[in-house]
Amino acid sequence: MPAKFFDEMTDATTVVRPHYTAFKSWLDRQGNDAIADKRTESELIFRRVGITFAVYGDLDEGGGGTERTIPFDIIPRIIPASDWRTLQAGLRQRVTALNRFIHDVYHEQAILEAGIVPTDRILSNSQYRPEMKGVAVPNDIYAHIAGIDVVRVGNAAGEGEFFVLEDNLRVPSGVSYMLENRKMMMRLFPDLFAMNRVAPVAHYPDLLLDSLRAVAPKGVTDPTVVVMTPGMYNSAYFEHAFLAQQMGVELVEGPDLFVEDEQVFMRTTQGPQRVDVIYRRIDDDFLDPLAFRADSALGTKGLLRAYQAGNVTLANAIGTGIADDKSIYPYVPDMIRFYLGEDAILSNVPTYQCGKAEDLAYTLAHLSELVVKEIHGAGGYGMLVGPAADAREIEDFRRALVAEPDKYIAQPTLALSACPTYVDAGIAPRHIDLRPFVLSGHGVSMVPGGLTRVALRDGSLVVNSSQGGGTKDTWVLED
Numbered sequence: 001m002p003a004k005f006f007d008e009m010t011d012a013t014t015v016v017r018p019h020y021t022a023f024k025s026w027l028d029r030q031g032n033d034a035i036a037d038k039r040t041e042s043e044l045i046f047r048r049v050g051i052t053f054a055v056y057g058d059l060d061e062g063g064g065g066t067e068r069t070i071p072f073d074i075i076p077r078i079i080p081a082s083d084w085r086t087l088q089a090g091l092r093q094r095v096t097a098l099n100r101f102i103h104d105v106y107h108e109q110a111i112l113e114a115g116i117v118p119t120d121r122i123l124s125n126s127q128y129r130p131e132m133k134g135v136a137v138p139n140d141i142y143a144h145i146a147g148i149d150v151v152r153v154g155n156a157a158g159e160g161e162f163f164v165l166e167d168n169l170r171v172p173s174g175v176s177y178m179l180e181n182r183k184m185m186m187r188l189f190p191d192l193f194a195m196n197r198v199a200p201v202a203h204y205p206d207l208l209l210d211s212l213r214a215v216a217p218k219g220v221t222d223p224t225v226v227v228m229t230p231g232m233y234n235s236a237y238f239e240h241a242f243l244a245q246q247m248g249v250e251l252v253e254g255p256d257l258f259v260e261d262e263q264v265f266m267r268t269t270q271g272p273q274r275v276d277v278i279y280r281r282i283d284d285d286f287l288d289p290l291a292f293r294a295d296s297a298l299g300t301k302g303l304l305r306a307y308q309a310g311n312v313t314l315a316n317a318i319g320t321g322i323a324d325d326k327s328i329y330p331y332v333p334d335m336i337r338f339y340l341g342e343d344a345i346l347s348n349v350p351t352y353q354c355g356k357a358e359d360l361a362y363t364l365a366h367l368s369e370l371v372v373k374e375i376h377g378a379g380g381y382g383m384l385v386g387p388a389a390d391a392r393e394i395e396d397f398r399r400a401l402v403a404e405p406d407k408y409i410a411q412p413t414l415a416l417s418a419c420p421t422y423v424d425a426g427i428a429p430r431h432i433d434l435r436p437f438v439l440s441g442h443g444v445s446m447v448p449g450g451l452t453r454v455a456l457r458d459g460s461l462v463v464n465s466s467q468g469g470g471t472k473d474t475w476v477l478e479d
Contacts, residue, residue: 211441
């Protein structure tokens with residue numbers, strides 16, 4: 001892949017791309033002071049509303065943490081309708097195959113018998129949950145909410161090609177920022193939405209609730225849905241509370257629930273109320289102290305037993321992490337061919353599996369050129385960006401790779417596409433990715449766009465909020 005990045009607004013000759021024409025004309029008419037004032041206004045509103053996240057690295061022993069607002073950039077990322085149609089088709093295809101893969105892994109294991117995915121990659125994986133073997137889940141759906149990280153990379157023809165960088169299927173976060181970013185842009189710049197036909201995203205909570213209700217246990221016609229949170233010290237607590245409020249359902253913690261006769265109940269002022277669907281934002285290990293970590297104070301005793309009995313639905317399902325593990329990622333195109341008989345619409349990034357001797361040798365010889373990731377890492381932690389690393393960091397990773405190669409994958413350093421971004425020095429290009437949120441219930445659905453994350457540091461390729469990244473509103477233009 002060429003090193004030159006794809007510019008979302010202008011082509012190689014600096015001509016504004018057609019889908020950005022109206023916005024660029026508007027931007028040129030704005031003064032720098034006016035834009036700066038709008039950015040200041042957005043920061044004040046986000047802080048007043050309490051749109052924050054806690055940084056795990058800042059948590060002290062007492063459970064406190066540093067509350068931060070995620071930097072919001074007021075220049076939107078704009079996607080033309082034709083590009084979105086390609087993305088939507090590819091995302092629908094990918095999530096369908098991933099759900100079939102998870103079902104297969106816990107039932108027939110046909111893909112293992114066919115030798116397409118190595119058996120040891122599954123059965124020896126820490127994300128594989130033997131407790132789910134043979135458990136039937138409604139509609140055979142495991143990943144009800146998927147956050148698929150997509151990047152655009154410039155190709156030899158000077159155009160951008162989409163690649164899937166990562167599949168987030170356990171407890172993907174960020175959708176609240178997608179929704180709040182849109183509300184902020186409409187508040188700050190209502191004239192822009194009169195000039196541009198931007199596809200709406202505000203109906204996401206309705207789609208989410210419909211998807212959750214569609215996977216209620218058999219025989220339940222009017223399901224009670226709740227959002228289960230680890231509590232206020234979790235980094236995404238704002239999102240948990242926001243989604244519960246937007247869907248009109250209860251936000252609960254583990255101690256708010258109890259299990260009796262293999263059914264889940266919620267404690268209320270009117271007495272116990274049966275719960276049918278739990279949108280859980282708690283990792284598997286902490287869900288049920290009787291089944292997983294005995295020291296967990298976040299979960300509910302007996303929850304796994306009620307789940308195995310088919311009396312409650314968990315979204316996402318226990319054991320879903322087996323499909324978003326980075327060691328499984330290289331096999332997703334093979335899954336699509338195996339289960340759907342189709343070629344992948346969205347390509348994977350070429351990936352070196354360091355547990356393989358040949359791939360390890362290549363990685364060790366090219367550390368300064370590659371991105372190396374821990375297979376269980378997240379949030380931009382546990383990774384090496386070779387071109388940005390110093391000699392000491394590279395040697396530390398070399399030792400780690402030699403000691404435990406199975407724990408890592410490596411990929412080329414992608415020239416992520418860049419979008420104009422308002423920074424302290426003015427408007428400048430910054431690298432971005434996109435996380436669309438894909439829902440599975442009645443079928444597979446999504447709102448147009450997703451959360452665009454932006455690396456605010458000049459030259460940085462790390463977009464994660466925990467690593468100093470920010471977010472943008474994502475516009476999908478309607479035909």
